[in-house]
């Protein structure tokens with residue numbers, strides 16, 4: 001796989017574990033400078049040290065960010081905006097599934113807040129920095145679970161309606177719809193936005209639900225011979241983020257370093273527009289409090305035709 005050397009700075013969420021960490025290691029080896037977002041400072045420091053030892057000329061920065069908290073995402077977004085004029089690649093990677101109903105500090109069901117809303121806000125805050133970079137790309141991590149959503153329901157589960165798999169599947173559908181809606185809205189601005197299905201991966205995913213739940217997930221995937229390593233999953237992320245083969249592609253879904261078909265629902269532009277509207281409302285974003293949007297020169301609050 002050949003990669004463009006034009007890309008320089010990549011911002012990646014959920015960089016301290018799993019697929020995000022493996023992607024960070026692979027991108028650093030390609031010569032990227034990295035802004036690593038994560039919740040735990042000690043893990044961020046450890047990753048920074050590993051990367052600096054391996055790549056003496058690279059620049060690696062850790063920025064604390066809890067994707068489930070709108071205040072934390074705003075703080076991280078504002079800090080990155082202040083310190084970086086231009087971002088070549090944004091990878092919306094962080095994600096989690098929760099076995100029980102929980103709410104974020106903003107009172108939003110935690111799976112949806114973490115996987116989708118945090119990335120909606122972060123991407124919006126950084127858009128002008130991305131727009132200014134040559135060969136820019138936004139990559140959002142989806143999952144084959146997005147295919148399990150058969151019909152439209154309210155986006156936010158309540159304590160009563162909560163079903164852990166359904167809620168996770170909807171959050172990954174939201175990631176996919178967001179990636180494609182962004183591609184439509186940014187087509188004129190030539191910003192590429194794509195979704196990646198990393199496969200079923202032997203990462204720390206679902207570990208937050210306890211060791212037993214995590215071991216079950218790993219063992220059942222192993223039995224079905226589906227499990228792949230984080231390094232292999234990261235190859236598709238890097239393919240979308242940096243390969244010359246994917247340059248200029250937008251609104252695509254990548255799996256195993258190839259273009260693949262997402263579910264029909266993921267291509268529903270009406271549903272994507274409705275999700276966009278809800279996401280604006282739940283993040284409280286508007287033209288006045290999103291410094292990137294006037295600079296981008298588009299009214300991202302308007303529906304695309």
Ligand SMILES: NC(=O)c1ccc[n+]([C@@H]2O[C@H](COP(=O)([O-])OP(=O)(O)OC[C@H]3O[C@@H](n4cnc5c(N)ncnc54)[C@H](OP(=O)(O)O)[C@@H]3O)[C@@H](O)[C@H]2O)c1
Pocket residue numbers: 013014015016017018019020037038039040065066067068069093094095096114141142143144197198199200201202203204205206207
């Ligand atoms: N593993 C799979 O089989 C699989 C399959 C399809 C899609 N995916 C997707 O791939 C992406 C990466 O998952 P993974 O498998 O690498 O899982 P992982 O090993 O659990 O890593 C997830 C990363 O997201 C971070 N994260 C979780 N909640 C966060 C929050 N509130 N704020 C900031 N960061 C947060 C984690 O940070 P902490 O270390 O602080 O928790 C961790 O760095 C996710 O979007 C997931 O949905 C995974």
